[in-house]
Amino acid sequence: METAKRIGVDNEHVRTPRKKKWMILGIFILLFMAVLSIIVVVEVKKSNAKPLVFISPIEKNFTKTKTVSGRVVQSHTETIYINATKGSIQEIFVKEGETVTPGQKLFSYEGSTVAADQGQAEANKKLAETSVTQLKEQITSLEQDIREAESTTTPDITDTPDTTNTTDAVDTANQATKAITIQSLQAELNSAKAELRASELKVEKYTLEAEKLKAELETLTVSSLTAGVITNLNQNVGQGFQAKDNQQLAIMQIASNNPFQIEGKLTEAEKAKITPGQSITVTSKVVANKKWKGKISEVSDNPTYKTPANKGKDPQQEPIPSYTFKASLDSQKGLYPGYTTTLDVVVQSKELLAVPETSIKGFGKSTYVYVLKKGKLHEQKVETGQKQGKWVAILKGLKKEDKLGEDPSWIIRLGTKMNLN
Incomplete structure (x- = not known):
């Protein structure tokens, strides 16, 4: 009898956890039903409270970005x-x-020797220029003397039988004297011209020397x-x-x-997607709630290599390549050299049909919208893409001229006749 009682007690202990599990499950089911009922009531009120508004998809620019890091540097x-x-x-x-x-x-630089040499060259140049001036004056005077000597004539003497022989002798003597005078002046003129040429060469020499020393002196500053x-x-x-x-x-x-630039390094995978000319949005932890616009200006094709951190554990591991990039900014207000930055690089920009997120129903791959076809409401399966704000890109399933519900209720009856007005 005691054994029977003990068996009954054990059976009671086994049934008690089972009962608790069923009770908890029942409570969850009741809560789920209650929440579902509330949702249904809300959706019914929602559908009754306002009419269903129909809209058309719009074309919207959707971008894909790649995030990299960089640092603000001086441009040069x-x-x-x-x-x-x-x-x-x-x-x-x-x-x-x-x-x-x-x-x-x-x-x-001090350059005292160069300054002294330059001063001496300038002095020598002035002396040579003075000599040139004097020699030119001398040559002009000698040329005048030669012209006057050549134009001098013998005075006329009345011919008589007694003076004829005397006149011939005087003329011969005068002509000889004149020739000697002209010859002497010509020799002096030739000598002056030679000296002039030598002096002019000295002017050129000292001019070049002075200019060279002047240029050298200027390089000292x-x-x-x-x-x-x-x-x-x-x-x-x-x-x-x-x-x-x-x-x-x-x-x-x-x-x-x-204007400042931003420099950083890219991995192989990042370099494959980032090219010069792509737009960027820049942020920095140092400056809160501030963004800057710009573009990628340069991406190096020559990698630099970094030794892996675990090279000691794995000697076969290859060095890691990286590629330097530079980016320019439309405005640099609030940024300073040395600031670390985050760059969102626009790697793809595309115009796609878009609808409000509230128009999309379903989950995962089973997404749809309610469209109006021939005055009746139909469920249209769509393939969604990127989300941007309240808008969702539509990759497949809709046309630009389609009409769809902007914020439909979950309890809409398909096939219902609708009036756009």
């Missing part, structure tokens, strides 16, 4: 190096952070080639500093004032 940075062959530093004209313009002096801001001014370089031969030592950098 010029590095200025010290030239050891020009001597020691004489003076630095700019300061760190100063804005400079093209042609503005940056610093100068280094000027900016671009507009920008002075950065990384070498604090170890000052007046009297002399760089060592063959030493490449930077004295400063000039960061261009041109």
Whole structure:
């Protein structure tokens, strides 16, 4: 008897969990039915409260983007190096952070020997020019003397039997004297012309020498080639500093004032989709709720390689290639060099038919809309694509001239006659 009681108690213990499970399942079923009833009531009220509005699909631009990261950089940075062959530093004209313009002096070398040589060449040039002027005056005077000597004639003497022989002798003597005078003047003229040519050659020589030294002297003052801001001014370089031969030592950098760029690196898969000219939307964690527009300006075809982090564990693993890209910005307000950014690159842009999300019914691949055909309501299966805001792209199933319900109720009866008015 005790055994029978014990068996009954055990059976009761087994039935109790089963009863609890059935009770819980029943409660869930009741809740589901209640929620379903509420939905039905809401949909009925909704369908009764407002008429079904019919709309046509619209054409809308849908884009696909690829997200990559980058960093804001100056569009160009010029590095200025010290030239050891020009001597020691004489003076630095700019300061760190100063804005400079093209042609503005940056610093100068001493170059005292070059300045002295240039001064001597200028002096020699002036002496040669003075000599040329004097010789030209002398040549003009000699040419005048020769013309006067050639035009001189012997005075007329009345011929008589007693003077005829005397006149012939005088004429012969005068002609000889005249020829000697002209010959002497001509020799002096030739000598002056030779000296003039030599002096003119000296003028040319000293002119070229002075210009060469002047140009060399001008190179002792280094000027900016671009507009920008002075950065990384070498604090170890000052007046009297002399760089060592063959030493490449930077004295400063000039960061261009041109609009900033964004630089970053792409993987192989990203490079296959990203090309110059694609539009971008840029955001930065540093500046909240702000976006910038621009485009990809350059994508390198030459990869750089990075050694994998687990190379030690897997020696056979190949280095990872990456490709540098650059992007330009329409506006840079609020961005500064060094900021990290996120770029949404538009890799595809396409015009597609679109409908409001509220028009789509069903789930997954079994999606449909309610369309009006010959005045009656029909269920039309559609293939949906990308969602953009409240709009959903329609890949298949609809035409531009179709009429469909904008926000239909779930309990619409198919085949119902509808009036668009």
